[in-house]
Amino acid sequence: MLKQTTATALAMALGAALTVVAVPAVAAADGEKCFGVALKGKNDCAGAGTSCAGSSKTDYQADAWKLVPTGTCEKTASKTSATGYGQLAAFKANSK
Template identity: 55%
Template structure:
């Protein structure tokens, strides 16, 4: 009985993970990297200039090397850039 529950839980976890992976490409298609708009600690990934290597590690607001994903077409309206600054 315990083994059956573990198997079912494992199968459900796999289905949830597979659903998340399938949605990722579609979500990425309507997003773009926007540099220079992230606030300290709120960036989405590594700094383009190599000052840090992970999300949430921006140390200052609107660093031109830090980026966030935004809806396609909205970056420049928000005061950002589609390319990393220096």
């Protein structure tokens, strides 16, 4: 019987928690990871397997990203990117 009341209590609490969360969760999505736009040492993070913030070794490093407002990434100039702008995923830098 205890199991049943626990399940009910958990379901109610989780349900209530979710309704409280609903609003801020939308605001939280306001930003995108942009690869290839951060200056040396100014990245927020980088691709898998590397250390994180402030770790990029070169300007516009192709596998280091910075959090930017949603929609602006692919409009931000990047000297290493084939498109000339930041990209939403890590890419291979131009060899120039």
